[in-house]
Amino acid sequence: MTTVLNGTGRLNTPRLGVVDRTRVKNHGGLIETIADIKPSSSSDDLQTFFYTQTLDHFNYRPESYTTFQQRYVINCKYWGGANSSAPIFVYLGEESNLDFDLGGVGFFNDNAARFKALIVYIEHRYYGQSVPYGSRKEAFQNASTLGYFSSSQALADYAEVIIDLKKNLSAEASPVIVVGGSYGGMLASWFRLKYPHVAFGALASSAPILYFDHITPEDGYYSIVTKDFRDYLDSTYSSAAQYNSPPNYPVSMICKAMDETPKETDILSRAFAGLVGYRGNSSCYDTNIYNYPSETLVGWSWQTCSEMVMPIGHGSNNTMFQAAPFNLSGFIKSCKRKYGVSPRPHWITTQFGGYDIKRILKRFGSNIIFSNGLKDPYSSGGVLESLSPSLIAIHTKNGMSYIYSTFLLVKS
Secondary structure, three states: OOOOEOOOOEOOOOOOOOOOEEEEEEEOOEEEEEEOOOOOOOHHHEEEEEEEEEOOOOOOOHHHHOEEEEEEEEEOOOOOOHHHOOOEEEEEOOOOOHHHOOOOOHHHHHHHHHHOOEEEEEOOOOOOOOOHHHOHHHHOOOHHHHOOOOHHHHHHHHHHHHHHHHHHOOOOOOOEEEEEEOHHHHHHHHHHHHOOOOOOEEEEEOOOOOOOOOOOOOOHHHHHHHHHHHHHHHHHHHHHHHOOOOOOOHHHHHHHHHHOOOOOOOHHHHHHHHHHHHHOOOOOOOOOOOOOOEHHHHHHHHHHHHOOOOOOOEOOOOOOOOOEOEOHHHHHHHHHHHHOOOOOOOHHHHHHOEOEHHHHHHHHOOOEEEEEEOOOHHHHHOOOOOOEOOEEEEEEOOOOOOOOOHHHHHHO
16 A cells, blocks of 8 residues: 655555556546466366355344355366365455456465365455445445454354355365465464364465564564565676676666766665666656555555554664654544544454464464465564474565465475
C-alpha cells in the first residue's frame, strides 16, 4: 500500500501478498489485476463449486445466520481416491481473487502427483466471488457490513468447507494439509493450531506471524528492503567490472551516466542514473502502479484497520528510507476517520499467540513447515529456526518468498 507520511510517522502497512500483479483494466475506478505467473494446470482439470457459507460463525443473532456463496475449486487429476485415504492439499486463499493462484502453486505442481493428492483452493471471504451481501458495494458499505471480515471468520469458513467436502467425498480418512503464503501462510499456521482435528499439517510460506505487538523490531521489513537493494547494486557493479569488455564496456557506461547527471544531483539519484545507463532506459516509470485502488488494496485496508495491525516503520540509521517510525496513535486516528472504528493492535497475539513463540508452538503446535526466502522483507517476522522435529523451518539465503518459489524447496 502507499506510504502516508504526515510528519508523525508511518501509518499504512505493506500488503502481504507477494505475487506481482499487473494492472490490466479499469472498471468504474476499481482496477482489475492479474498474476504475472502463468498457471501450469489446465482449466480442464479445475472444477468450480460454491458452498453456502454462514456469515457469522461466533454469534447467535438473527443476522448471524445470513449466508453467502463461497467459491472453492477442485483439481481431481492426481487424486488416488477416498478408498486409498489419499491426501487432500488445501490452499487457503489470501487477500486477493482466487483466480490469481489457481494452478500456480509450486508445491502442488511438484507434489500432488507424487502423493496422489486432491487439490482444493478456497477463496477468502470478501474477495473475488466470495462476497457477502450480494455485491462488493454492499459488503464494503460500512463497518457494520465489514465487521464479519476477519481472520477468525475466514478460518471457520475453511473448516466448514473442508469438513463438508470430505463428507461429500466419503473421504473422512484422507489427511488434509493446508497450504498458504504470506497472509495465507499465517492462516495456514493458525488453522493448524485452531483446527488440528481438521488439518493434519500445514505449510506456511512467508508467514510473518511474529510481526505483531513489536515482537519483531518495526524496522525489520525495511532493513531487508535496504539490504536487497544494496545487494542488487553490489552485484550490478561487480558484474559490470567482471565483464567490462568490448563492445559495450559496462563500467564506462555506468560512469558516463553518473557523470552526465547535473552537479546538484544527490548520491542516490546518481546511483540510479548509473544503473539505468547499464541496464537500459525507459521512457516512463509508473511509480504509482501499486497505488491504484483494487479489491486487494481496499480489502487489506480494512483488515489492517481492524486486527492485522503490524507495526512496520523505519528509523533514520539502519535503512535507506526517510525516518518514519510506526505511529500507532496516528494509525488509529486514520482508521477511525476511514471506517469509524478503532483497530485492535493486540488481538492477533491474544487469539493466536506470538510472545515466546517457541514455547507456544512446542506446547500446542505440530506438523507445521515454515518456509521463507531471506530476501523477502516479511521474512523478518517469520519463524526461521526449527522448533521441534515436527515444527520445521526452511529458508534460503537468496530466496524470494511465497509458494510459487519457496514451496519448491520442500521436496529437497
